[in-house]
Amino acid sequence: MKKLALCVFTASVSLAGFGQNTLNITGNAETTFQYLNEDSLIAASQPASKALINNYLNVFATYGGFKAGLRLESYLPRIQGYPNRFDGTGIGMRYVGYANDFVDITLGSFYEQFGSGMALRVYENPALGYDSFLDGARVIVRPLKGVTIKGVYGYQRFSFQGGKIVHGSGVVRGFDGEIHFNSLFKKLADKKLDVTIGGSFVSKYQADDREDLILPENVGLYGGRLDLGYQIKKGRLTFNGEYLIKEQDPSVDNGYIYNYGHASIFNIGYTTKGFGFLASAKSVDNMSFRSDRTSNLADLLINFLPPLNKTHTYNLVASLYPWATQPLGEVSFQAEVLYTIPKGTKLGGKYGTAININYSTSYQPVRRGVDSLSQANLVTYETGFLDKSNRKYWQDFNINIYRKFSKALNIRLSYFNISMNNDVNKITDYAHGIIQTNVGVLEVAYQFNKKHSIRVELQGLLINKIKEEHDGEEVTLWNDRGNWVTGLIEYNVSPNWFFSVMDQYNIKGSTQSSAVFNGQAAGVHYYYVSFGYIREATRISFGYGRQREGLFCVGGVCRFVPASNGLTMSITHSF
Amino acid sequence: MKKFVIGSMFAALGLVACDHVENPFPEQIPTELDYSLFPGGDSLSYAATEWPTFSTNSNTLRNLMIEDFTGHKCVYCAPAGDTAHLLQTLNPGRVFTTAIHAGPGNGSSPAVPGSFQTTDNDFTLVLYNQEGLEIGSYFGSIPGTSFNANPSGNVSRISNGGQIFGNPSGWRALVDGNLNSTLKVNLQSHANYYPSTRGLFLHTEIEVLDNGLAPEDLYTVVYLVEDSIIGKQKMPPPIPTEEFYVHRDVMRGCIGSTWKGRALGTAVPVNGKYYFNYSYALPAEYNPSNMHLLIYVRDSNTEEVYQVIKQEIE
Numbered sequence A: 001m002k003k004l005a006l007c008v009f010t011a012s013v014s015l016a017g018f019g020q021n022t023l024n025i026t027g028n029a030e031t032t033f034q035y036l037n038e039d040s041l042i043a044a045s046q047p048a049s050k051a052l053i054n055n056y057l058n059v060f061a062t063y064g065g066f067k068a069g070l071r072l073e074s075y076l077p078r079i080q081g082y083p084n085r086f087d088g089t090g091i092g093m094r095y096v097g098y099a100n101d102f103v104d105i106t107l108g109s110f111y112e113q114f115g116s117g118m119a120l121r122v123y124e125n126p127a128l129g130y131d132s133f134l135d136g137a138r139v140i141v142r143p144l145k146g147v148t149i150k151g152v153y154g155y156q157r158f159s160f161q162g163g164k165i166v167h168g169s170g171v172v173r174g175f176d177g178e179i180h181f182n183s184l185f186k187k188l189a190d191k192k193l194d195v196t197i198g199g200s201f202v203s204k205y206q207a208d209d210r211e212d213l214i215l216p217e218n219v220g221l222y223g224g225r226l227d228l229g230y231q232i233k234k235g236r237l238t239f240n241g242e243y244l245i246k247e248q249d250p251s252v253d254n255g256y257i258y259n260y261g262h263a264s265i266f267n268i269g270y271t272t273k274g275f276g277f278l279a280s281a282k283s284v285d286n287m288s289f290r291s292d293r294t295s296n297l298a299d300l301l302i303n304f305l306p307p308l309n310k311t312h313t314y315n316l317v318a319s320l321y322p323w324a325t326q327p328l329g330e331v332s333f334q335a336e337v338l339y340t341i342p343k344g345t346k347l348g349g350k351y352g353t354a355i356n357i358n359y360s361t362s363y364q365p366v367r368r369g370v371d372s373l374s375q376a377n378l379v380t381y382e383t384g385f386l387d388k389s390n391r392k393y394w395q396d397f398n399i400n401i402y403r404k405f406s407k408a409l410n411i412r413l414s415y416f417n418i419s420m421n422n423d424v425n426k427i428t429d430y431a432h433g434i435i436q437t438n439v440g441v442l443e444v445a446y447q448f449n450k451k452h453s454i455r456v457e458l459q460g461l462l463i464n465k466i467k468e469e470h471d472g473e474e475v476t477l478w479n480d481r482g483n484w485v486t487g488l489i490e491y492n493v494s495p496n497w498f499f500s501v502m503d504q505y506n507i508k509g510s511t512q513s514s515a516v517f518n519g520q521a522a523g524v525h526y527y528y529v530s531f532g533y534i535r536e537a538t539r540i541s542f543g544y545g546r547q548r549e550g551l552f553c554v555g556g557v558c559r560f561v562p563a564s565n566g567l568t569m570s571i572t573h574s575f
Numbered sequence B: 001m002k003k004f005v006i007g008s009m010f011a012a013l014g015l016v017a018c019d020h021v022e023n024p025f026p027e028q029i030p031t032e033l034d035y036s037l038f039p040g041g042d043s044l045s046y047a048a049t050e051w052p053t054f055s056t057n058s059n060t061l062r063n064l065m066i067e068d069f070t071g072h073k074c075v076y077c078a079p080a081g082d083t084a085h086l087l088q089t090l091n092p093g094r095v096f097t098t099a100i101h102a103g104p105g106n107g108s109s110p111a112v113p114g115s116f117q118t119t120d121n122d123f124t125l126v127l128y129n130q131e132g133l134e135i136g137s138y139f140g141s142i143p144g145t146s147f148n149a150n151p152s153g154n155v156s157r158i159s160n161g162g163q164i165f166g167n168p169s170g171w172r173a174l175v176d177g178n179l180n181s182t183l184k185v186n187l188q189s190h191a192n193y194y195p196s197t198r199g200l201f202l203h204t205e206i207e208v209l210d211n212g213l214a215p216e217d218l219y220t221v222v223y224l225v226e227d228s229i230i231g232k233q234k235m236p237p238p239i240p241t242e243e244f245y246v247h248r249d250v251m252r253g254c255i256g257s258t259w260k261g262r263a264l265g266t267a268v269p270v271n272g273k274y275y276f277n278y279s280y281a282l283p284a285e286y287n288p289s290n291m292h293l294l295i296y297v298r299d300s301n302t303e304e305v306y307q308v309i310k311q312e313i314e
Helices: A002-017 A315-319 A372-376 B004-015 B044-047 B078-091 B130-140 B168-178
Strands: A023-036 A051-064 A066-073 A088-099 A103-108 A113-115 A120-122 A134-141 A149-159 A165-181 A192-205 A217-231 A235-246 A261-272 A275-285 A329-341 A355-363 A388-405 A411-423 A436-445 A452-463 A465-470 A473-478 A484-492 A497-506 A525-537 A537-546 A550-554 A557-561 A564-574 B065-068 B095-101 B153-156 B185-194 B199-208 B218-233 B242-254 B273-280 B290-297 B305-313
Touching: A051 A088, A066 A275, A088 A149, A103 A149, A113 A149, A113 A165, A113 A192, A120 A165, A134 A165, A275 A355, A315 A436, A315 A452, A315 A484, A315 A497, A315 A550, A388 A550, A465 B078, B065 B305, B078 B095, B078 B168, B078 B242, B078 B290, B095 B130, B095 B305, B130 B242, B153 B168, B185 B290, B185 B305, B199 B290, B218 B273, B218 B305
Parallel strands: B065 B095, B095 B242
Antiparallel strands: A023 A051, A023 A564, A051 A066, A066 A088, A088 A103, A103 A134, A113 A120, A134 A149, A149 A165, A165 A192, A192 A217, A217 A235, A235 A261, A261 A275, A275 A329, A329 A355, A355 A388, A388 A411, A411 A436, A436 A452, A452 A484, A465 A473, A484 A497, A497 A525, A525 A537, A537 A564, A550 A557, B065 B153, B185 B199, B199 B273, B218 B242, B218 B290, B290 B305
């Protein structure tokens, strides 16, 4: 008995020693299934397998300072819009590591970002089918409070084929340092001015495999950043900026030129209760930076160039003519104002009224000629910081007013005026030059009671007219596919059920659109019904109907999604 | 530990420094050279072991070339040759002469030797060559040209009072007046000669210094020149014909091109310099130690020779 008690006591003491270290396992899973039909009206085809499925399961474990994780993926075959290289079942990501207050070591797959991401950002977005993690080693050291030093080394994930990770051919190396002065120096801790500086150096190595050119095998990208914050009474003024230079990086993207590249982004803002202001400027030239110089689209990007335009969520605004970041060059500006008319005022109403005005624009950088020696050495032009030409790429003016009328009712009214240069950002084959659209959206949400609520959206898009010449005659047409209207009704039975019906209608008017004039169907309804069930951390949804082809963009990174007609089922769970 | 980690990171950073490519185009082994003239005939071996690497050309001086159009039957040509030789002697390494046995021509095509250059039972030595005759014919057929007899010549084909050619009495003033003129084109060369095959490989580097010059207007020419050869020469009366006259710096032809030369526009500049390469089988009648090359760059619009250098063969 005494021996048993001693054993139990010893075991208890032993376990108590590890009591501070508990094994934590978290993760999430998602399955997306599609059953597709043929639909000639929208040029949707049925795949040979008829059914498509994507699956993944993430598992993350921590024990004290130790950490490990993996992701199993399965594409049998992959759903529409995913890179067609993805297939098979296997481990798509795995890592082990150790972290404490001083050091964080990871071996295997990891995601990382330096500063704004313009030097290095390797990340994952399952909706885009995008995963660019580095497979290698990462070390983060925090030698002092407020000082962070990171080092990364690895191959990038390029694809998932036959159930295995496929890497890009280039090796990526990087180093980033950041100092937050207010944390480093106690004397500055309570100061109104908050200062952070940082610097990054990233390089890639890829062997020169061309006989007709001498390609730089080690290509570097480096720069610095500054973050300032200043407390003004009840508000806060912020400024942040980052400037980077990229060395010679001839590639498929830039046509194998030997120009240097640069990227810079600056933001200044002010926020206080009820008011916010933000102004930004971005200057980019020749900043496509991939670990394989022959890759394109969204493959093997080492860095991330943030788009300087508002991310829209409404269907007609976000999915028809989205703007994609131009890594070869753009000079962009954005300004945004948020103001809440105080509650209790005549204009503000009982609950206040929020107004958001945003403007963004993007231009082609100036490209000046160079001397014959430079031309002979494939340095084909010169340009400078914020050196913009008059060629407009993009313009977006939008205003959004939100008002809560009662505890049950709120209304949001939005207007968007968007111009997009289709010759630069090719979205559609039926548009010419600048596509100009005016979009209006009315969104009404009503809460019947604690459980039941409804949300209604009405969207309308009016596009510009163009003149086309056919058989010697000038014809006036609506640009691209013409005008659209979308109606959406969403009904929620909290906390478990949701139902929605949507119809996106390409208006068949007396004037044809360029798309219809060139053979596309007119007056098409893209209907879609969906419902779903949510229980704790599990969400199951079903949708059926038509989906229009187009670009699906997240943060300026886009993928093309073909038209489809059929059933989509999705199950997600997190633990 | 802290120092080790931070130090390692900086060391790793130093190992991943970037590549900078000055010239994107790899050096090609020119295929127009006759590698059979290289003992063994291996172009790769020649490229690896014999191909010269030019260092920076630090020369800032313009050299001049005197083209003395002469003939062994021309009685006043010997004094002209002496004048040219004297100017070369007085300006070693700066003035180079060449005796071109050709007259202004008679408009025939191809050009033929004039009465001062022809051979016969008495004057048996052939001192003319086809390229030289073509040059003489070209300049002799320019309307209003002053080249209408022998002796006549030019100093780097510089125009003087609207004329390129002039009497030998005017050559000294032209040399003195242009020896310190601004260098517009720089030249350097390297030659490899292989006695077993009598193969000569010449490599030249041309740098256009004057941004106002268009490379497509410039041509490079290589003269094969015989240092000296003994033969008959008529002398000014009453001096009888010299039986054993030393004919100096006799132009024997052009290497690798017609008399007009090779256009710089046909070459892709490398770091702003143009490279031309030649292979040539030295004819059996020439002693390589008695031969040299004159390499120059001419302007096809004005005919002016912007620079000339001398390259020994052996």
